[in-house]
Amino acid sequence: MTLINYFFMKEEINAYNNVLELIGNTPLIKLNRVTEKLEGNFYAKVEAFNPGHSSKDRIALYIIEEAEKRGILSPGDTIIETTSGNTGFSxxxxxxxxxxxxxxxxxxxSSKDKIDMLRSLGAKVYVCPAHVSADDERSYYNVAKRLHEETKGSVYINQYFNQLNIDAHYKSTGPEIWKQTNGKITHLIACSGTGGTISGTAKYLKEQNPNIRVLGVDAFGSVLKKYHETREFDNDEIYPYRIEGLxxxxxxxxxxxxxxDKFMKVSDEESAHSAREITRKEGLFVGYTSGAVLQAIKQYAEDGEFDENSNVIAIFPDHGxxxxxxxxxDDWMNEQGFFDSVNQEEVQKIEMIK
Known part of the structure; x- marks a missing residue:
């Protein structure tokens, strides 16, 4: 054996053991064109760089590994969860x-794309009506609970009421942002659905600097903003809306x-156009809730939330x-009535060569 052959045999192959080792440590990317008219510096924490293309990879891995450590999960058991798509994929x-x-x-x-992806990963999928109350037996909350009761050896993740959802982001997303900004972050802005991402990330960041402003994003048709302001649940706030995961x-x-610190509500229509704007101007192919975050940034800016010294970190949750x-x-956007004299079809037309 030559010395050269021996050297190469000793060298280890630089590879990950499995896809789960790629979860976390997502990049911070400066937003240039979509915020060029706003005061401040804006950066996106782009969670689409996770292997499952969303921030939900973090909680899926963390909650499952915590359940394993506590002896709740054993090989061959069944994991059950409610999801708008991303948590399920993860x-x-x-x-x-x-x-x-x-x-x-x-x-x-949930979009057909999401449901098809879940099935492609071997998950058993139950599609439940969206516009029923949370206590309706057909709601995906109650369907998941029933499936858990009926399935022996199952664990219900229950992300909406699981402290581990918050802990996952407290231990990963928060420290990553603090390190990436060298502690210079002044504002965190994120969507709130289950609330785990914004709550866990905010908790860590505020422990480092209590002056960091945490700005939530909510949807028209949701109860979160009103509850934050009054601590009262107002059923009149609830009506159908289109944004998934917000x-x-x-x-x-x-x-x-x-x-x-504060919530801002955004509309389905403006959030959809903002998602397209991010893709068109920044080259970042991100999802509906990322558009909601950008739309909220614009509205917070109009309210004077930022100045030239602001370092605003926006969490973009998933992939387009x-x-x-x-x-x-364009067909879906047109069906929703989202195109008008101002917002026309934006994608390039296909030219057919005959």
């Missing part, structure tokens, strides 16, 4: 690697409202590929 991905079955109760509001018709205990049949479909 849970299905982790389940494949760790050897679990996966059953998901999904809102009918807002709620219940109060999740995974939302720490004391960590959030999950919305090809919705936000990035």
């Amino acid at each position: 849970l299905a991905m982790v389940s494949i690697i760790k050897g679990y079955n996966c059953i998901l109760a999904v809102s009918s509001k 807002g709620k018709n219940l109060i999740p205990s995974a939302t720490d409202f004391d960590m959030i 590929s999950r919305y090809m049949s919705k936000v990035f479909s």
Whole structure:
């Protein structure tokens, strides 16, 4: 054996053991064109760089590994969860690697793209009506609970009421942002659905600097903003809306409202156009809730929230590929009445060569 051959044999192959090792440490990317008319410096924490293309990879891995440590999960068991799509995708991905079955109760509001992706990962999917109350037996909350009761050896993740949802972001997203900004962050802005991302991230950041402003994003048709301001649940706030993974018709205990300084509501239409704007101007193919975050940034800026010294970190939760049949479909946008004299069809027309 030559010395050269011996050297190469000793060198280890630089590879990850599995896809789960890629979760976290997502990049911070400066926003240039979409915020060029606003005061301040704006950066996106782009969670689409996770292997499952969303921030939900973080909680899926963390909650499952905590359940394993506590002896709650054993190989061959079944993981059950409610999801608008992203959490389900992440849970299905982790389940494949760790050897679990996966059953998901999904809102009918979820895009066909998301539902097809869940099925492609081997998950059993139950599609539940979106516009029913949380206590309706057909709601995806109650369907998931029933499936858990009926399935032996199952664990219900219950992200809306699971403290581990907050802990996952407290231990990963928060420290990452603090390190990436060298502690110079002045504002955090993020969507609130289950509330785990904004609550856990905010908790860590405010422990480092209590002066950091935490700005929530909510949807028209959701109860979160009103509850934050009054601590009262107002059923009159609830009505159908289109954005997936943003807002709620219940109060999740995974939302720490004391960590959030202010909420802003955004519309379905403006959020959809803002998602397209991010893709068109920044080259970042991100999803509907990322558009909601950008729209909220614009509205907060109008209210004078930022100045030239602001360093604003926006969490962009997922990837645009999950919305090809919705936000990035001209047909869907037209059906919703989202095109008008100002916002015309934006995608390039296909030229057919005959």
